Amino acid sequence: MNIEDLQQKDYFTIGEASKLCGVEEYTIRYWEKAFGLIKPIRKESGHRRYTKADINTVFKIKDLIYRHKMTLEGAKKHLNRVMAIGARPKHETRTARDIKFLKEIKETLSQIIKE
Numbered sequence: 001m002n003i004e005d006l007q008q009k010d011y012f013t014i015g016e017a018s019k020l021c022g023v024e025e026y027t028i029r030y031w032e033k034a035f036g037l038i039k040p041i042r043k044e045s046g047h048r049r050y051t052k053a054d055i056n057t058v059f060k061i062k063d064l065i066y067r068h069k070m071t072l073e074g075a076k077k078h079l080n081r082v083m084a085i086g087a088r089p090k091h092e093t094r095t096a097r098d099i100k101f102l103k104e105i106k107e108t109l110s111q112i113i114k115e
Helices: 003-008 014-021 025-035 052-067 072-087 096-114
Strands: 048-051
Touching: 014 025, 014 048, 014 052, 025 052, 025 072, 048 052, 052 072
Parallel strands: none
Antiparallel strands: none
16 A cells, blocks of 8 residues: 555555554554544444545644654644634634734724824
């Protein structure tokens, strides 16, 4: 399995997902339960079928844990934050620095209007 296979197929077995992502099958099953973000389709036989989105999520988790050296708990928190920000409308994704800057502009404008 390689990246070209990822582009050509829509669904993957756990063995294919394992080979694509470079992690053991039991690790993927564990991450399903631990993170709750990987949701494979179950066939009537009970076999898992992973989508491209599931494969991408496995890659993200692997990157956070192995490359960025995050703990499982840290990776969960990071992904939950990312998911929460992605779910909010753009106008609600302001940082504390943005809010401080906007307050300063408001104060400056108020002073100009008073003069």
